[in-house]
Amino acid sequence: MKITIWGARGSVPSPEPETMRYGGNTSCVEVALSDGSTLILDAGTGIRSLGLARPRAQQPITILLTHLHLDHIQGLMFFAPAFEPGAEIAVWGPASPEASLHQRIARYISAPLAPVAVRELPSQVSFREAEPVEWRIGPARIRAQPVNHRGPTLGYRIEDGGAVLCYIPDHEPGLGAQLEQLGEEWISGFELAREATLLIHDCQYTDEEYPAHVGWGHSSMSDALTFARRVGAQQVVLFHHDPLHTDEFLDSLATVAQERWRQLGGADGQLTLARERLEIELGPSATSASRAARNGARPVPLPAATSRTPAAADPLTPAVAYDACPGVGPLRGGRRAAA
């Protein structure tokens, strides 16, 4: 399995000079399976870039939505394959007693919130509600399970080729719970994340910020790390960065998180902060899981200047190249753009 992060930001897109290294696009993760097919986890604004980068010939497309908050579906209407005649797109998401998945998504992709309606999309879009049973897509076994967040929200467990990815981008496992002491059966998301090769998990708040955001459905850093340690995840990517957290802030958070991880008994190299275009390859789940992470696997020509030129710019070209975040793990950085 190869994972590419196209959006790591939570709540609202935050494309600002101060957030360019980690990125301002909201949640979207691409999962390339062992047979070459692809799953897309969430459709935040990051899915727009993913859609532009995706070869047109790839069929069909599967999107797994964790929930329907705007930061996880906002990119659907700007997903290029949705406008390709004949493209087949299957959208999975949480069930709700209130309305079908199709009806709930159509509230966004319809007037007055959108210039088009779902039924007008040239592609063939189907909506399927994920049930708490395991199912297969291509070579992958997939399991969805409700997790603690505001509103019907799923986490996903994807197993392929001996590797296990667990994706829980919006999660507050520590709400009213002492994660260090509770039995496994009483921890939201535990079975889903158990011994995952890679756990992508909500880490929106610092420990200092969290008391003012209890019950908002997101995790403090310590709760995210404690959860990861409890479930025995081999690698952890901290995700869903708060829109107020600048690149420098996240650099500092990474250092603090690394130290906290060590205090919890974690090893160096297991922990990473999510950033756009981060790629991670997962080998079979084993005591020494193979992992190679690098930035920008797709060729990304650097612009001559740091400011973007609208229209003429390649939409995949970031204004500033990414660099390794010190102290976060064995990521090999890209080149810094010329000043």
Place this chain on the structure above:
Amino acid sequence: MSVQRPLEQILARNLLSSITTPAFLLGEGGVLLYYNEAAAAMLGRAFEEGVNLSAREWTQVFGPLGEDGRPLDYEQLPAVLTVREQRPYHGTFRIRVVDGGERKVAASAIPVVGLGGSTGAIVFFWPVRERADEAAQRSARAWEHRPPDRRASRNRSGR
């Protein structure tokens, strides 16, 4: 490998553990999954993780009891009715506390229904203040039902 509790049970437990209203959390079939510290204080015994008493077991331990001091018909307990019929019930009865005494409580049982169907109930309790005559009658009944040897020992002590 433990079985993950349904999310609604997890959240219900988290809620009950954070409030001071005495409460039980029941699972499928009325099994006792958890009771909070306020309930523990009322009962006089802390909740034991992993014990998961069945409905018949915990009603034998805690009651409830009718006004005559006898155990209520199991099939008529609000908690059991709530889990079975998936609708709220309310009742007033007595419960046993750890020192052998009894306490009069009112209880409201609310079904907890997840997307996959009913998974149990939350039962909230609160103490009901007894009238003086009720307390006297209850004390008299307790004396009558006490084993002879305990009545005899109390008579000798003069208290």
